[in-house]
Amino acid sequence: MAKLPIALIQTRTPASPGAAFAHVEPLIREAAAGGAKLILTPEATNFLIQDRAARDAVLETQERDEAVRKLRDLARELGVWLLIGSAIVRSGHDGDDRAANRSLLIDAGGAVVASYDKLHVYDVDLPTGERWRESAAIRPGDGAVVAQTPWGGLGLTICYDIRFPQLHRALARAGAMMIAVPAAFTVPTGEAHWETLLRARAIETGCYILAPAQAGAHEDGRRTWGRSTVVAPWGEVLAKLDHDAPGVLFAELDFEAVTRARTAVPQLTHDREFTPPS
Template sequence: MRAALVQLNVSDDPSANLPATVALVRQAAAAGAGFVLTPELTNGLSSSRAHQRSVFRHEEADETLATLRAEAQAAGIWLLIGSLGLLTHDADGRFANRSLLVGPDGQVRARYDKIHMFDVNVSETEVYRESDGYRPGNRAVLAETPFASIGMTVCYDVRFPALYRRLAKAGAQILTVPAAFNHITGAAHWETLLRARAIETGCFVLAPAQTGFHPETAGKGRRTHGHSLAVAPWGEVLADGGTEPGVTLVDLDLSRVAEARHRVPSLTHDRDFAGP
């Protein structure tokens, strides 16, 4: 099964970002990918809540989603839209950071709202409070497809291994980690975290990423790490997307999931224990 990781460098303008995304999805499909994945916040990155409110839409009205659903249907592919920033009807007005799996019929087959919010102090000048604008999800999602069971996660989730273990024990063979990973933490932790999640679970890990500097009309902009990665169940990196926008192809042999879990069956070795 051929998968394709689409690496993007988006601005804070969803309409302006869409043509480049469509072009890369088409490129991936033309190269034979049956499963195409885009990164976190495919529609746009912004630190301004006011700007986000002006350009985000509810799911049923989102232009990026409608267009990519049509592209998936036209190409006959499975498409993971890594995530979209979407308006919600929540009383506090916060957005959803929602990953959507689209089938080859163009229908949304699964939705996952990012559970863990990136509320961190990376440095004196790099401070993030994702929960100020986005409300966290509260449900893990395992999506069934004809080619694999897919555990859906987003970016900062990768630091919480219990989520991945839960998905693997429920049957996941592929774990998706679309991201807009900070360039500082990415350089230090990105590859290590993704390889660890693969090794712990015996799953393939597919992590399409945002990359480079992302300009904003109402803010200073931000940098992301890039290096979209595909990791095998034994922990080796199969493909690295580098730091430029583009498509990274990887062929997956799902029998390697069973092989890795047979060699080290740690998913069956849980034990209760006392302690703090």
């Protein structure tokens, strides 16, 4: 199997779709110029807004969202596959005004070939005093997705999903050879857990883990951890941006490494039923 040149885009996404596209476009062009055939952006690529009223003022369906439309055109122009790590869009569910946090995989012709709504929403009170209630604004999805690409299966997850190993195992067992983890991690949890969780999910699944991240101080007041990372199937960090500034991270995936890892530790075939503890 041929090797796959990829690029992760690290962003500091602004608070409107038009400004968000203007921010990410040159980074994607840089990635394509550097030879990447699959390019991945972070969670909330189309805008990053905490305030519910301000968010609702710019919220659109995925078909009408300005950033999504322009990103599809850009993928077609550049002839690359592009994963919008997520776009915040109208969920399309009648009677529920919450948004969807949705990954969109775009092929080299600009078509949306797969989508995934974030399964696990982040509701927490942090020791720092930060309080997050993602469930108030985001309608969680209800299904896992392995998207088919010319290079193999790509499992789709978003941010907080990284803490649920059963999801990643299910993706690997369904044919994923690489798993996307686009994120907007907070600084405290990013510093403590980001790389450890990414490496653990790679080791448990024998997959490449591709984690493009939001980074730095945003217009809406939040700070995100950055440190976009690619982890190989044996658990070693293949490439990493060791900062919280916008940038492009290049890597090359050799899918023979997936075979080697899963042959050495065939854990995906060794499940056993058991009685849970009482």
